[in-house]
Amino acid sequence: MRKLWGLIAGLAVLLTGSAAWAAESAVVFMYHRFDDSRFPTANTRIDQLDAHIAELQSGGYTVWSLPRIVTALKNRQALPEKTVALSIDDAWMTVYRNAWPRLKAANLPFTLFVVTDETDRGGAEYMSWDQIRELAASGLVTIGSQGAGHPHMPALTQASVADDLARAAQRFQAELGAVPKLFAWPFGEMSNDAEQAVRAAGYDAAFGQHSGPAWFGATPFFLPRFALNETYGEIERFRLAARTIALPVVEVSPPDPTLKVNPPLFGFTMAHEVPGMELLGCYASHEGKVTTETLGPRVEVRMTKPFPTGRGRINCTIPTLDGRWRWFGWQFYVN
Structure with a gap:
């Protein structure tokens, strides 16, 4: 019971x-x-x-x-x-x-x-x-x-x-x-x-x-x-x-959206616990779904291809039981 x-x-x-x-x-x-x-x-x-x-x-x-x-x-x-x-x-x-x-x-x-x-x-x-x-x-x-x-x-x-x-x-x-x-x-x-x-x-x-x-x-x-x-x-x-609704993300790395290393070693920390982390999916604009690894509150995201010159984006989402999405997006710039 x-x-x-x-x-x-x-x-x-x-x-x-x-x-x-x-x-x-x-x-x-x-x-x-x-x-x-x-x-x-x-x-x-x-x-x-x-x-x-x-x-x-x-x-x-x-x-x-x-x-x-x-x-x-x-x-x-x-x-x-x-x-x-x-x-x-x-x-x-x-x-x-x-x-x-x-x-x-x-x-x-x-x-x-x-x-x-x-x-x-x-x-x-x-x-x-x-x-x-x-x-x-x-x-x-x-x-x-x-x-x-x-x-x-x-x-x-x-x-x-x-x-x-x-x-x-x-x-x-x-x-x-x-x-x-x-x-x-x-x-x-x-x-x-x-x-x-x-x-x-x-x-x-x-x-x-x-x-x-x-x-x-x-x-x-x-x-x-x-x-x-x-x-x-x-x-x-x-x-x-x-x-x-927002994914509560802090400590984004790299901290500068203008990339010096490409592809970036991208990651972030969850500010508080979020249900459904096992359903997290991250997608890069130039590559589609990318690899994620969760280490406690820290999420590391890895891409295999560099972003093209100009703008690149990544979106990370988790579905909720009431039909909504928790969402975090980021934009990079490649000179």
């Missing part, structure tokens, strides 16, 4: 643990273009966006602004079940023309990450400063920065990254009267040197383009976002991502 009650108690922990640990993380989505079929890898169709909005309105989610989520994560405040934020990169005109009317009508907040050089350049492809000011004045939209020139920041010196950020700050101050506090890494690419420049520039947090929920134990300067496009924007995938 004692063994039976022990089994029941263990199952109860597995079944209720997802909701409890979900309070430690939030899902952030990333969009680029809307209804622009010329660029399917960066585009979200209107029928997809409409389905996302309907899901957020009817699926029991709590949609918060990104600054509110960042504050909660940094202060380790419990988040509501299925907390979600929306972000949009690059301020393409299709944001203003196709997404903004729908998101405004649904009263859904989002963060728009602006590249100041592109906005200054103008033309039919990009939103104007007047349009950006209109969104900022609505109370629904937070303006974030992607810097001035949208460079590959790990390929620059720390001084060059600082110059790019300073140039962007001058333009934001001139056009909006304030400098954003949130940053998005161009192309999702980060290095430790570039991170120091972003910190020194006064940002509160920075976001990449690797998948997974943002967890309150993670560094606030390389937070993940689920990217959405025509391929990865169907409602089934959106719903799956929106319901993920």
Whole structure:
């Protein structure tokens, strides 16, 4: 009988643990273009966006602004079940023309990450400063920065990254009267040197383009976002991502996402015990499923092939008994 009650108690922990640990993380989505079929890898169709909005309105989610989520994560405040934020990169005109009317009508907040050089350049492809000011004045939209020139920041010196950020700050101050506090890494690419420049520039947090929920134990300067496009924007995938909870990962190695050894000796430590570790699977973007070895709280991941030049990603997941996924993603840069 004692063994039976022990089994029941263990199952109860597995079944209720997802909701409890979900309070430690939030899902952030990333969009680029809307209804622009010329660029399917960066585009979200209107029928997809409409389905996302309907899901957020009817699926029991709590949609918060990104600054509110960042504050909660940094202060380790419990988040509501299925907390979600929306972000949009690059301020393409299709944001203003196709997404903004729908998101405004649904009263859904989002963060728009602006590249100041592109906005200054103008033309039919990009939103104007007047349009950006209109969104900022609505109370629904937070303006974030992607810097001035949208460079590959790990390929620059720390001084060059600082110059790019300073140039962007001058333009934001001139056009909006304030400098954003949130940053998005161009192309999702980060290095430790570039991170120091972003910190020194006064940002509160920075976001990449690797998948997974943002967890309150993670560094606030390389937070993940689920990217959405025509391929990865169907409602089934959106719903799956929106319901993920974080794998509580610390002590990632190598600590710099810009690789000096390739393939990297990749590993991480679980901050606390997670049920189902025997079901952990890790997948590299260039290789598929890779080898993992668990040594107590430490997980070592080994790849047999080097990442190609540019960006590479790895995702580690564990299924839960209530149909959700614990998820940790990471992005590397190879110069």
